[in-house]
Amino acid sequence: MQSDQTLKSESHPEVDSAWQTYKRLLVYVRPLWLIFLVSFIGFAIYGAGQALSAKWLEMVVDTVQRNDYDQRWFLAAAVMGIFILRGLGAFIGNYSIAYVGREVIHRLRTQVFERLLLLPSHYYSHKSSGELLAKLTYNVEQVTEAVTNAIKVLFREGLTVAGLLGYMFYLNWKLTLIFIAAGPLIGLVVSMAAKRMRKLSRRIQKSVGDITESASESIKGYQVVRIFGGAEAERGRFEQASLHNKRQFMKLVVTQSLNTPIIQLLVALALSALLFLAMHPDVMGSMSTGGFVAFLTAAGMITKPLRLLTDITSIVQKGIAAAESLFEVLDEPVEQDSGSRTLERIGDIEFRHLHFAYPGTDKEVLQDICLSLPQGRSVALVGRSGSGKTTMASLLPRFNDGWTGELLVNGEPLESFTLDSLRSQISLVNQNVVLFNGTIAENIAYGAMAGASETAILAAAEAAHVTEFVERLPQGIHTRVGENGVLLSGGQRQRIAIARAILKDAPILILDEATSALDSESERHIQDALEEVMRGRTTLVIAHRLSTIEKADIIVVMEDGRIIEQGSHSELLEQQGAYSKFHILQTDTE
Structure with a gap:
């Protein structure tokens, strides 16, 4: 019991810290809330289009079963309308969230650079130029991913999942509850992977700084390197920095690659249980053939957005790790300008x-x-x-x-x-x-x-x-x-x-x-x-x-x-x- 409490006390601060960092990052979105809202509406339209696709399939099956072929004009027009709706929603959502993301990155990058101009001399004595340049280039781009791609996937796929689940509840709430029973297990896998990916992302960012530093020094001092026969040593130093970066990145790839199939396996288990139990009369209820086919189709369609939703964990964790390094600069005390008087002339x-x-x-x-x-x-x-x-x-x-x-x-x-x-x-x-x-x-x-x-x-x-x-x-x-x-x-x-x-x-x-x-x-x-x-x-x-x-x-x-x-x-x-x-x-x- 005591060990469990110790574990919680150790893990919660890290989770809280990550969430606080991400919330602080999202503060930069606040002035752009209107464009953010437009993006949300665009992805909501896209998600509704996905649910309407399943509904359209139900109508097609029921129409064919009833031999009601007079509906073919409506169904043909409906499928065109659904695809146009989805395309329009995706465009509005993608463009708006991309605009928000680049604006956030522009503001964040300029703030970090302005802060660097104000930091005291001793800060530069303990930081290499390569590390600081990596913050302004690589780390900022990682934040871009967290602000744009992660939120885009969260909105688009999240709203798609919400729309499909809502339609599934409408068709048969018992079967839907069976399907979502795998949710806690999926959440546990995502949580464990997130912690691992955040740690690896920090290491990758540090290794990028080492690469930049090594390359920068060798390029600036190329004459000394060549005269004193340092090419081999510099080549080895750069190779080691690059090799370390590769190893850390491959560890991240392993975590990401294992995370996705495990979650897909859990979803497949939920689908197989769904198919097994769906044939039971008490569960099947009064569903029509079209409704049953549409339900299975919606359940199958959910697997892709669920997989994409789990992929954003790695993007967000990399963004959080990058944001932490940027906020570290922004939180660094600037030169103390405590003076209140203007020096107008110089005496002794x-x-x-x-x-x-x-x-x-x-x-x-x-x-x-x-x-x-x-x-x-x-x-x-x-x-x-x-x-x-x-x-x-x-x-x-x-x-x-x-x-x-x-x-x-x-x-x-x-x-x-x-x-x-x-x-x-x-x-x-x-x-x-x-x-x-x-x-x-x-x-x-x-x-x-x-x-x-x-x-x-x-x-x-x-x-x-x-x-x-x-x-x-x-x-x-x-x-x-x-x-x-x-x-x-x-x-x-x-x-x-x-x-x-x-x-x-x-x-x-x-x-x-x-x-x-x-x-x-x-x-x-x-x-x-x-x-x-x-x-x-x-x-x-x-x-x-x-x-x-x-x-x-x-x-x-x-x-x-x-x-x-x-x-x-x-x-x-x-x-x-x-x-x-x-x-x-x-x-x-x-």
Whole structure:
């Protein structure tokens, strides 16, 4: 008894969760209730047409038995009318439910994408791009099946079954009760299969994400794969991901393939019992020959819609599993924009005893940071990789939240300002340049700057020395750059990113290894442009090259998340400390 109760407590939450997920999915249908109702009416007409087919057969048999051939005109016209009715109902139902389904998917897909644009940086650190793309493509299509095909089958076949059962009750309620006695057994089989299919569907969706991730990484890094002989390893990784997907899918096919014949066997048992008992006088009652034939025909016609109704279990379970993964994204907390004030001007920026650890970790990557960034001055962050330089720079645009201590702008807490107004005051050029598959002009005048004039874009391009290579391109500044600027060199991509920052003309500039991808000649040109764009702006520079560091007003040396030295270039050289050693090493290298 106790084990039964334990089993119920374990199984019911999963069933309830699945039902809650599906109900939440159906909420998207609510604004389209009128079209949904039209679909229901269309399938109701189709189901009535099925029942009328059985009635028509009864009339034909009785007419032939009575030799009443004068009815042939009516019966001939009736069969045409029934088929026209069924066809019209099927068209109305199919078209309407398809419209509802695609509208639901469009809304759901755009909501998920909009949510992804608002999620904090640490979410992307724990999710691969392949997994997220699989959610927007494969998983959304699985939801389409659950919303469109499943409901279409449910309406069309469900109403057909209801119409045929109603007609069977009308003919002989005793025989109908015998037929539906197999219902509980069918329900048990469907329930057991549903649980299994939902679990397998989750695994399939995860495996699709693994396939997308493996393929995406190999395609993007094809040069590294080929140079370092990684083709065999990548082939093996992709093959394993695809093989895992195949195995999970075949397990689902086995469950589906066993589910259908078992249910058909139960229906056949019900039909055989029906035929055996129908010959008994007490059961047969006063049914006519036509009525008896029509009853058996209706019972036979029910088997196909019943089979299709059981097939929707797998579709719904796949849709529920897919919807769960999408709702997981929609339920993820977005960036916290608790600020209520608009940042209109930039004064001094100050870090006071600031500590920071990434969410889900205990290790502090920034410890007791105390630093002042005077308005209009440049501050260079120097240190080994992993010393906390990039993390520190990421706090200014609030890509990461959750620090302790204070981070002040104009003497006010940074988090008191709205994210939009804060980020509108910041330009960013980082080491991993992000370009979009558009033209050079579109990449310079990106986002809020999309309305910039071509004159302003060309001026920014000139300042960043973009025009040097643009003049040699066939379409000039309107040349397309390919996915992530694949058609350009690393130095050319970097210059476009610098031109983008110049065009924005923001009072705060963050340069994270902004000249790392440039050759020496390009760097000399860009250094002049950067000095111009840095003038009068509060600039935070992360760099290793002396040419960038030496001219900074303040140099901050970091180690293991702490500031160990700070001062001007000459002051730090006099201290003969960590910066001095770094400077000697860089000088020898260069």
